[in-house]
């Protein structure tokens with residue numbers, strides 16, 4: 306059976322491709338989901354790709370991943386900088402987590418330089434647009450192959 310990776314997206318990312326292209330590019334959330342699905346297929350992974358504007362829903366999805374998924378790729382959006390609850394849920398999942406941001410948060414406002422997730426993540430990718438998601442999936446594929454060997 307292929308390892309299942311949960312790809313989670315936080316608030317306002319449903320607006321991708323409709324506004325702020327200089328910051329977030331021209332791809333829509335549907336384009337991003339398709340790119341992840343193609344990358345996952347090429348890497349021998351299954352994915353579930355989701356986005357929500359409701360913090361509790363995201364937390365419920367993270368809880369549901371425990372004992373079901375092999376890893377989590379997450380762009381927590383603005384909750385990156387505010388949510389201890391999402392960090393705690395990720396820790397409780399006991400799954401490897403890769404944090405992804407489309408923009409380079411370190412080139413932006415100081416409040417975006419703090420992440421509650423980074424210190425519990427396997428790795429953090431930012432500033433590479435949608436490529437960051439595909440890199441995260443490629444890394445998980447390598448990691449799971451190593452563990453299976």
Ligand code: CA2
Pocket residue numbers: 316317318319320321322323324325329380381382383384385405406407408409410417
């Ligand atoms: O760069 C990223 O991926 C962010 O996680 C995006 C968040 C931001 O709060 C983080 O600091 C960095 C914002 C997502 C909002 O997405 C939009 C997309 C199009 C138009 C408006 C907002």
